[in-house]
Amino acid sequence: MSETNKKWYSLNLNRSKKSESCGCGSNSGGCNSDKPKDGFDQIMDISMSRRTAFTKITAGLLIGAGAVSSSCSIIGSDESKEKSAMEWEEYFKGNYKLMTDEEKDKSINRLVRSYELNHGKKINISSKNAEENVLFGYAFNISKCQGYMDCVNACVEENNQDRTSEMQYIRIHEMKDGKGFNFEEADDNYYHEVPADGHFYMGTQCFHCDNPPCVEVCPVQATWKEKDGIVVIDYDWCIGCRYCMAACPYDGRRFNWKTPEVPEEEVNKNQHYLGNRLRKKGVMEKCTFCIQRSREGKNPACVEACPTGSRTFGNLLDPNSTIRWILDNKKVFRLKEDLGTEPKFWYYMD
Amino acid sequence: MTAKIKVITQFIVVCLFTISCKHSDEHKYHTVIDKIEANTVEYKGEISSDIYNETIKKVEVIDSDFKFLIPERKSQIVSYKCSECHSQPLEKLKEHKVGEKAAHWNIKLNHAGPETMNCTTCHNKNDFDHLQSLTNSSIDFNFSYKLCSQCHQKEFKDWKGGAHGKQLGGWAPPRLSNTCVNCHNPHNPKFEKRWPVRFNTTVEKERE
Numbered sequence: 001m002s003e004t005n006k007k008w009y010s011l012n013l014n015r016s017k018k019s020e021s022c023g024c025g026s027n028s029g030g031c032n033s034d035k036p037k038d039g040f041d042q043i044m045d046i047s048m049s050r051r052t053a054f055t056k057i058t059a060g061l062l063i064g065a066g067a068v069s070s071s072c073s074i075i076g077s078d079e080s081k082e083k084s085a086m087e088w089e090e091y092f093k094g095n096y097k098l099m100t101d102e103e104k105d106k107s108i109n110r111l112v113r114s115y116e117l118n119h120g121k122k123i124n125i126s127s128k129n130a131e132e133n134v135l136f137g138y139a140f141n142i143s144k145c146q147g148y149m150d151c152v153n154a155c156v157e158e159n160n161q162d163r164t165s166e167m168q169y170i171r172i173h174e175m176k177d178g179k180g181f182n183f184e185e186a187d188d189n190y191y192h193e194v195p196a197d198g199h200f201y202m203g204t205q206c207f208h209c210d211n212p213p214c215v216e217v218c219p220v221q222a223t224w225k226e227k228d229g230i231v232v233i234d235y236d237w238c239i240g241c242r243y244c245m246a247a248c249p250y251d252g253r254r255f256n257w258k259t260p261e262v263p264e265e266e267v268n269k270n271q272h273y274l275g276n277r278l279r280k281k282g283v284m285e286k287c288t289f290c291i292q293r294s295r296e297g298k299n300p301a302c303v304e305a306c307p308t309g310s311r312t313f314g315n316l317l318d319p320n321s322t323i324r325w326i327l328d329n330k331k332v333f334r335l336k337e338d339l340g341t342e343p344k345f346w347y348y349m350d
Numbered sequence: 351m352t353a354k355i356k357v358i359t360q361f362i363v364v365c366l367f368t369i370s371c372k373h374s375d376e377h378k379y380h381t382v383i384d385k386i387e388a389n390t391v392e393y394k395g396e397i398s399s400d401i402y403n404e405t406i407k408k409v410e411v412i413d414s415d416f417k418f419l420i421p422e423r424k425s426q427i428v429s430y431k432c433s434e435c436h437s438q439p440l441e442k443l444k445e446h447k448v449g450e451k452a453a454h455w456n457i458k459l460n461h462a463g464p465e466t467m468n469c470t471t472c473h474n475k476n477d478f479d480h481l482q483s484l485t486n487s488s489i490d491f492n493f494s495y496k497l498c499s500q501c502h503q504k505e506f507k508d509w510k511g512g513a514h515g516k517q518l519g520g521w522a523p524p525r526l527s528n529t530c531v532n533c534h535n536p537h538n539p540k541f542e543k544r545w546p547v548r549f550n551t552t553v554e555k556e557r558e
Contacts (some may be wrong), residue, residue: 133391136521143515149546166552187556191549210382297397297522308541309516309533318384318393321514322525327386330513342382349512350504 083117096234096273097224101127108273115278123269125277128295130228135343136289137229137316139326140203143350144310147172147201148193152304155158155205156262159276160268162260169254169287170205170302181335203311205333206231206252206287207304207343214244214253223284229316229344230289232274240282249336250343253286289313316344393523397499402494402519409492416510420529421518423492430491432478460538462501472497472536498530 093099093107104127115123138233152170161167173186177198195201208231215223215231222237237252245253259281271277272292279285290300294313298304303311326332330348379385407422424430435453436443461467471474474482481489481497489496499506508514509527514531518526530536 069428072461131395131397133389133393133395135386135389138385144514146541147546148544152548166550168550170355189553191546194546195543210385294521296520297399298402298520301515306516307533309514309528312512312517313511314517314521315393317389317391318523319390319519320392320523320525322517322527323521325511326513327383329511330508344382350508350514 067124082324086114096235126272130226133317134317135229138345139312139323140309140347142202142347144308145201146308148303156302158268158301160262160278164261167254170203172201172203174199174201207250207345208235211343213247217243217247230291231342233284235279238283249339253284256281365495397522399519418525436478457537495530
């Protein structure tokens with residue numbers, strides 16, 4: 001199997017040849033190699049050294065042993081056999097960025113089925129790709145935000161965030177008038193009547209940089225920028241090293257210290273593979289501009305929930321969109337512009 | 351001989367320049383604004399907001415270069431048409447008889463000051479089914495933004511563009527935006543102070 005159409009990423013330590021991120025040479029969006037291999041073919045059908053082989057075998061041993069014991073057992077139920085077969089295939093699936101549409105569907109079917117087996121409920125997971133001629137951007141009016149935090153509530157519910165650890169993608173910073181953007185002195189966890197006199201409010205979340213440093217540092221390419229500008233994470237490929245969290249200059253990324261828990265009746269069953277599907281312990285997550293909504297034409301949940309109209313979302317490439325009017329007509333700025341990260345999240349004032 | 355070497359060196363230098371200055375990837379832009387400008391194209395894709403706004407009755411705003419939808423208003427006003435009660439002149443209605451129900455008793459005007467505004471700044475006392483402008487021309491209840499824009503011109507400009515107010519349904523065209531009175535009570539337009547809907551107790555504990 002050649003170097004160019006492999007389906008996994010490897011660290012390029014001390015190896016002379018620096019290959020492009022994937023066969024098509026694009027560092028955003030998916031790319032379809034000529035001969036896709038599915039399931040464990042991606043892993044198994046390769047030549048490797050004895051040492052790597054042993055590492056892989058050991059890693060797969062536990063899950064393999066479990067699968068074999070339950071699928072060969074006479075007393076094991078059909079359901080548990082099906083479950084372990086699915087776990088086996090899920091374990092050996094490739095990186096989402098390199099999957100063909102067919103492989104994506106297969107993986108999603110397994111995820112939906114395994115949720116059904118575990119919870120007895122049907123969920124809907126989408127794998128909708130980026131639309132042509134769409135680049136998403138966001139604008140935030142700091143004169144209008146009143147600090148009500150309706151956006152935070154909507155985000156938690158929409159994105160199936162863990163309820164007990166209270167991890168939140170959005171932060172609303174209460175800042176003193178006349179002090180500028182002083183994040184050191186700002187309070188992002190206030191509880192009093194708002195808007196408080198002499199203060200203004202601004203929200204931060206993932207800014208979906210066009211030149212994202214978090215993507216640059218990921219050692220396993222589990223995070224990347226999609227063609228419509230959304231920076232996404234493959235939760236099943238993330239190893240939880242948190243390099244991206246350290247690289248982000250905007251505190252946009254969050255780490256799952258525990259398995260997220262959402263009461264069954266509150267689970268948002270309308271999900272996307274790269275969006276709000278239920279994560280696991282030890283992986284990164286963050287705002288995805290509600291990819292499950294935005295790719296269907298809707299506004300992200302925070303935009304919809306905001307009662308003040310501080311939040312605007314839209315297609316930056318469409319000259320008739322409201323976000324374009326804001327960029328063309330208001331005095332807009334972004335945070336830490338000098339870093340060259342090119343966030344697609346603009347602030348403006350009335 | 352030296353001339354030959356000179357020519358060759360010059361040739362190499364020129365070659366190096368052309369190679370090094372050539373952008374290897376033509377889809378790389380210096381800034382995201384460059385990228386947006388280079389790829390700007392009117393969105394004509396499949397995705398539409400229509401399905402999310404199906405249930406809302408709409409009217410169209412056409413003002414200079416702007417063309418978008420706003421929710422229809424008259425069907426949302428409970429006791430419209432006003433003339434169903436206001437069948438007599440206002441002076442006559444003011445002679446309040448015992449046992450008759452007083453209407454609009456709960457409306458307190460908290461919008462600018464009494465020197466600037468009273469009921470008849472916007473309501474037409476001769477034609478209750480319409481609003482009126484400062485110059486006494488009639489304005490339909492569905493297009494009440496025309497009334498507001500007489501004073502709030504800056505907000506009006508921002509609203510037409512999309513910097514003020516809120517787009518409903520989704521980002522995809524066609525654009526449906528709230529009109530002024532969908533968010534602001536015209537009799538009391540300021541947003542109230544209130545408590546935030548959420549307090550993160552875990553963060554509070556961690557920072558203690």
